[in-house]
Amino acid sequence: MSSCNNLKDGDVIVCEHCGLEMTITKACGCGEDDAACSEEGFNCCGKPMKKK
Ligand SMILES: [Zn+2]
Numbered sequence: 001m002s003s004c005n006n007l008k009d010g011d012v013i014v015c016e017h018c019g020l021e022m023t024i025t026k027a028c029g030c031g032e033d034d035a036a037c038s039e040e041g042f043n044c045c046g047k048p049m050k051k052k
């Protein structure tokens with residue numbers, strides 16, 4: 001899952017439906033206390049985006 005607590009600087013997440021890609025240029029660090037600020041991950045086209 002592409003929630004922010006397992007994304008780090010330079011990671012790319014992609015929507016397999018439309019091809020949208022987003023690069024993480026600054027990680028938020030919220031994984032350190034195990035509480036992701038986006039628990040359901042990032043979605044596009046109503047589906048979760050996947051880490052590339
Ligand atoms: Zn976060």
Ligand SMILES: [Zn+2]
Nearest residue numbers: 015018044045
């Ligand atoms: Zn999409």
